[in-house]
Amino acid sequence: MSYVAPAIKEKFDTLSPELKNVILERNVELYTIHDLINVLDEIVKEAEAEEEENN
Secondary structure (H helix, E strand, C coil), rough: CEEEEHHHHHHHHCCCCCHHHHHHHHCCCCHHHHHHHHHHHHHHHHHHHHHHHHH
């Protein structure tokens, strides 16, 4: 189960509902803004890799 710390909840809530769902499905624990950035970076890298595979 994912966890979003109160300290970054406001930033997390600015994301689109779809992106928040993708993050929460990963069962991550987000305590700092750096944790959130790292997860977003992983999502971008996976999307880029998938796009390269499709080309």
